[in-house]
Amino acid sequence: MLATISRRGVLTGTAALLGSTALPRRARAAAPGGRLIVAADSEPRQLNPAIVASNGVFFITSKVIEPLAEASYGPGGLRPLLATGWEGSEDGHSVTFTLREGVLWHDGTPFSSADVAFSAMEVWKPLQNIGRALFANLEAVETPDALTAIFRFSQPMPLQLIANALPVVSSVLPKHLYEGTDIATNPTNAAPIGTGPFRWGAHRPGEYYLLRGNDSYWDKGLPLLDEIVYRVLPDRAAAASSLEAGEVHLAAFSAVPLSDLDRIARVPGLEVVTKGYEALTYQLTIEINHRTEALSKLKVRQAIAHAIDRDFVLKTIFLGYAEAATGPVPANDPTFYTPDVATYPFDIATARALLDEAGYPEGPDGTRLRLRLLPAPYFSETRQFGDYLRQALAAIGIDARIEPHDAAGHIRAVYTDHAFDLAIAPTVFRADPAISTTILLRSGMPPGVPFSNQGGYADAGIDAVIDEALVTLDPAARVALYRKLQRLVAADLPIINVADWSFTSVVSDRVTGIATNPRWVVSNWADTGLSQ
Amino acid sequence: MPRLARIVLARLAGSLPVLLIVLVGVFLLLDRAGGDAVDAYLLSMGGGDAQMAAALRTEYGLDGPAWKRLAFTLGQYARGDLGWSLALNRPIGALIAERLPNTLWLMGSATALSFLLGSGLGVLAGRRPGSLPDRLLSGGSLMLYSIPSFWLGLVLAIVFAVQLRWLPVSGIETIASGKTGLARAADIARHLVLPVAALGMIYLALFLRIMRAGMAEAWNEDYTLAARARGLSDWRITLSHAARNALLPLVTMLGLQSAAMLGGSVVIESVFAIPGFGRLAQEAVAGRDAPLLLAVILTSALMVVIANLLVDLAYGWLDPRVGAGGRRSRG
Numbered sequence: 117m118l119a120t121i122s123r124r125g126v127l128t129g130t131a132a133l134l135g136s137t138a139l140p141r142r143a144r145a146a147a148p149g150g151r152l153i154v155a156a157d158s159e160p161r162q163l164n165p166a167i168v169a170s171n172g173v174f175f176i177t178s179k180v181i182e183p184l185a186e187a188s189y190g191p192g193g194l195r196p197l198l199a200t201g202w203e204g205s206e207d208g209h210s211v212t213f214t215l216r217e218g219v220l221w222h223d224g225t226p227f228s229s230a231d232v233a234f235s236a237m238e239v240w241k242p243l244q245n246i247g248r249a250l251f252a253n254l255e256a257v258e259t260p261d262a263l264t265a266i267f268r269f270s271q272p273m274p275l276q277l278i279a280n281a282l283p284v285v286s287s288v289l290p291k292h293l294y295e296g297t298d299i300a301t302n303p304t305n306a307a308p309i310g311t312g313p314f315r316w317g318a319h320r321p322g323e324y325y326l327l328r329g330n331d332s333y334w335d336k337g338l339p340l341l342d343e344i345v346y347r348v349l350p351d352r353a354a355a356a357s358s359l360e361a362g363e364v365h366l367a368a369f370s371a372v373p374l375s376d377l378d379r380i381a382r383v384p385g386l387e388v389v390t391k392g393y394e395a396l397t398y399q400l401t402i403e404i405n406h407r408t409e410a411l412s413k414l415k416v417r418q419a420i421a422h423a424i425d426r427d428f429v430l431k432t433i434f435l436g437y438a439e440a441a442t443g444p445v446p447a448n449d450p451t452f453y454t455p456d457v458a459t460y461p462f463d464i465a466t467a468r469a470l471l472d473e474a475g476y477p478e479g480p481d482g483t484r485l486r487l488r489l490l491p492a493p494y495f496s497e498t499r500q501f502g503d504y505l506r507q508a509l510a511a512i513g514i515d516a517r518i519e520p521h522d523a524a525g526h527i528r529a530v531y532t533d534h535a536f537d538l539a540i541a542p543t544v545f546r547a548d549p550a551i552s553t554t555i556l557l558r559s560g561m562p563p564g565v566p567f568s569n570q571g572g573y574a575d576a577g578i579d580a581v582i583d584e585a586l587v588t589l590d591p592a593a594r595v596a597l598y599r600k601l602q603r604l605v606a607a608d609l610p611i612i613n614v615a616d617w618s619f620t621s622v623v624s625d626r627v628t629g630i631a632t633n634p635r636w637v638v639s640n641w642a643d644t645g646l647s648q
Numbered sequence: 649m650p651r652l653a654r655i656v657l658a659r660l661a662g663s664l665p666v667l668l669i670v671l672v673g674v675f676l677l678l679d680r681a682g683g684d685a686v687d688a689y690l691l692s693m694g695g696g697d698a699q700m701a702a703a704l705r706t707e708y709g710l711d712g713p714a715w716k717r718l719a720f721t722l723g724q725y726a727r728g729d730l731g732w733s734l735a736l737n738r739p740i741g742a743l744i745a746e747r748l749p750n751t752l753w754l755m756g757s758a759t760a761l762s763f764l765l766g767s768g769l770g771v772l773a774g775r776r777p778g779s780l781p782d783r784l785l786s787g788g789s790l791m792l793y794s795i796p797s798f799w800l801g802l803v804l805a806i807v808f809a810v811q812l813r814w815l816p817v818s819g820i821e822t823i824a825s826g827k828t829g830l831a832r833a834a835d836i837a838r839h840l841v842l843p844v845a846a847l848g849m850i851y852l853a854l855f856l857r858i859m860r861a862g863m864a865e866a867w868n869e870d871y872t873l874a875a876r877a878r879g880l881s882d883w884r885i886t887l888s889h890a891a892r893n894a895l896l897p898l899v900t901m902l903g904l905q906s907a908a909m910l911g912g913s914v915v916i917e918s919v920f921a922i923p924g925f926g927r928l929a930q931e932a933v934a935g936r937d938a939p940l941l942l943a944v945i946l947t948s949a950l951m952v953v954i955a956n957l958l959v960d961l962a963y964g965w966l967d968p969r970v971g972a973g974g975r976r977s978r979g
Contacts, residue, residue: 153823159736160692161692161735162737168692169694245695245700321736321738321746322746322747323819323820323823324823345823345824347819347921349921350918351919353802353919354918354919354920354921357806357817358817358818360810361805361809361813363816494691521683522681522934522936523683524681524683524685524688524691524935525682525683526683527690529682529683532687544694552695563698564698564702565698566687566691566695566696567695
């Protein structure tokens with residue numbers, strides 16, 4: 117039993133995270149046309165990816181509304197979409213985008229630099245959840261001609277950061293439909309109009325979304341599909357049985373639970389794919405409330421890190437579909453990751469000794485410390501790891517009492533009220549540490565900002581590295597700074613990174629052109645097809 | 649005013665305080681829970697900043713004291729407006745109008761199935777207590793009753809949709825099929841077969857057992873002996889004498905079960921991905937959408953009140969000694 121688990125763990129875990137090994141698949145030819153039916157586990161409140169940059173929104177709208185560039189497995193990690201080139205000035209104060217010629221909006225209006233300027237200044241900078249921070253220093257976007265957009269920044273802006281952020285933050289909206297309206301409530305948000313390979317079709321709430329192939333798409337001959345239907349299947353068992361019954365071709369974002377993957381992979385005509393998520397890596401992270409006296413002591417945090425048997429976590433909770441984390445950058449990011457950091461091997465004796473040294477001797481009942489433990493309820497892995505951590509900490513004399521909340525209650529308790537000692541979070545790494553990683557470590561985060569440093573951790577050294585990296589233009593120097601940051605985090609443990617994991621897809625073997633880039637599920641699917 | 653209409657109106661008016669208590673209770677419970685619709689929205693967005701959260705709270709009307717928001721909600725209801733859903737960003741009235749019919753179809757068909765089949769089999773089992781058909785039916789029904797409905801749903805889906813592929817596994821109709829009229833009705837009926845079977849089977853057992861007990865009892869009553877003495881045929885006695893009387897507790901159960909059936913429908917809707925009322929409630933809870941959840945609970949409470957009213961009227965019809973108004977009809 118153990119042998120099979122660990123073997124699969126090694127095989128698929130490596131494939132999942134390095135993204136270099138495709139599962140063996142038989143050669144297939146896509147026939148043009150066809151209706152691809154996809155399982156969707158939720159219905160976003162609104163469908164404007166320029167305002168809400170999130171996987172749930174991208175999953176549907178990335179086929180309709182395109183960003184300036186998409187992630188790619190190729191050199192540079194980017195593939196041009198609406199922009200064909202981007203160049204930074206020497207002083208880092210401007211970035212010039214060259215835009216694609218002959219692109220039409222779905223209503224027939226030509227796409228131009230005015231749309232990009234409008235989207236950047238009126239949407240990404242003031243309204244977008246991620247863009248608000250990234251474009252804070254964006255002063256103006258100049259449009260000397262219809263195919264050139266020059267972004268002017270008040271502070272030096274690293275081109276590497278802008279480029280890495282493009283797939284996530286740069287969805288372009290049609291200026292002629294949004295200008296002069298309340299962008300947040302514009303009806304186009306519910307029936308998006310973009311430049312992408314698919315046009316908006318229909319939405320029957322609770323049932324499906326329908327997208328139709330765009331026959332005047334700028335990339336001639338694409339898309340291959342006639343239609344994409346997203347069936348709303350919030351129940352995981354319903355998603356799995358719909359796949360098995362052949363009613364659904366693709367279930368992404370781990371819609372099929374890990375425990376069912378082994379069985380479903382043996383169903384003829386279905387395969388489990390772990391590729392195509394490299395740029396959407398999640399990390400299983402222990403958030404620490406540094407306001408709690410015991411947790412403000414490094415030795416206590418080190419003891420907690422030593423108490424975790426990562427091997428057990430990877431095999432039992434993730435069933436091999438994950439890798440051990442060494443810090444806030446996942447190992448599958450070839451640019452920024454460094455393994456050269458302090459590590460905390462599973463060692464109960466050391467953990468107990470550290471607690472003794474920190475001044476928390478065993479009490480008469482064997483307990484040294486009592487803590488509140490809040491596992492995020494929105495992933496089964498975070499809930500399961502909460503149960504595991506409670507046991508692991510009990511072994512070193514820490515009594516961690518689990519306080520369960522529903523999703524909204526958890527967000528409120530941890531990120532607004534700070535009513536926790538330890539919290540288990542599924543933090544996200546989005547291609548560049550400046551986008552979503554440093555917010556977990558930078559001091560001075562006001563309460564009420566979800567997925568940020570709400571533990572009140574403050575370290576001048578770490579803050580200095582984060583701030584310097586933000587204005588460092590030279591890519592090599594930036595990388596060096598973020599590697600230094602990983603070393604500092606591993607040494608001082610403001611948070612404890614336990615595992616890197618990502619999603620899985622279950623796909624019918626009729627579907628072609630899958631996992632062709634590291635954000636495949638949230639990319640435009642122009643080259644995705646169905647064989648007969 | 650005709651007597652029936654008077655009774656119906658009086659009963660509905662009498663249920664208003666109950667609905668109000670339910671409303672205020674749910675509102676206060678939701679208010680006591682940590683987190684709100686903005687927290688749930690920020691989660692779905694993957695983040696956001698504090699100013700944005702504050703602005704959203706003002707926009708959604710979540711920043712005032714609880715009593716003020718409750719008063720606002722009650723005022724809206726008084727004007728016949730159910731409000732705006734925060735989680736789904738659509739008018740609540742339209743959402744309920746879309747989802748309720750699916751659930752009524754599901755519940756109505758399942759209730760009819762379990763009631764008709766359950767009472768019919770109950771008659772068969774109760775006619776000869778202890779006989780082989782009785783033991784088979786009673787044993788079988790106990791087994792059915794002990795199965796959780798979601799599990800039964802999954803098993804039916806795996807056998808009839810996944811393995812045999814006779815029936816669709818999920819949804820209420822074929823997506824964007826363009827079917828209309830009878831073809832569409834047939835399509836919806838095909839989609840309803842498995843969920844109705846899963847939901848109905850569980851309650852079938854309950855009705856069967858009550859009918860069987862009622863029949864067994866009626867069999868020894870004086871009126872059946874009298875009927876037999878008059879030389880009436882066995883089947884005539886079974887159907888028009890024993891069964892009619894044994895039906896009374898069944899009808900009572902029907903009213904009580906309507907609330908439980910609504911709960912069971914939540915589970916079945918999620919297993920078979922039917923966009924019904926139960927799933928709407930689930931979405932309201934997940935999105936911490938208090939106005940939507942209130943409206944859903946209020947509508948459910950009203951449905952239970954109506955179901956019980958119908959049961960009482962049926963009771964009066966089956967047994968004229970019991971008036972629907974709770975008084976003797978021949979006073």
